[in-house]
Amino acid sequence: MALPRYARRVEPERAWTLEALVAETRADVRHLQSDVTELRADLRTDVGRLDARVDQLFLVQLATLATAIGTLITALVNVLA
DSSP states (O other): OOOOHHHHHHSOOOOOOHHHHHHHHHHHHHHHHHHHHHHHHHHHHHHHHHHHHHHHHHHHHHHHHHHHHHHHHHHHHHHHO
16 A cells, blocks of 8 residues: 555555564553553552542541531530520
8 A cells, every 4th residue: 555645754665564563563562561550550559549538538527527516515505504
């Protein structure tokens, strides 16, 4: 298949053999496997950080709720006394 005239300057025509295509495909798959492994590691790290942050925020909300309930009980006791 002939490339359009503008593409001939960018990418020269090659006669690919089946062995060359298989080798090229294997190399591409290895690169993809490496990228996926790196992305998985990054994702695990990010999920761990997010999980820790959610736990921290939950504790802050729980403490705020406890303070609000304590203030409400104090006000109720003062009104009833």
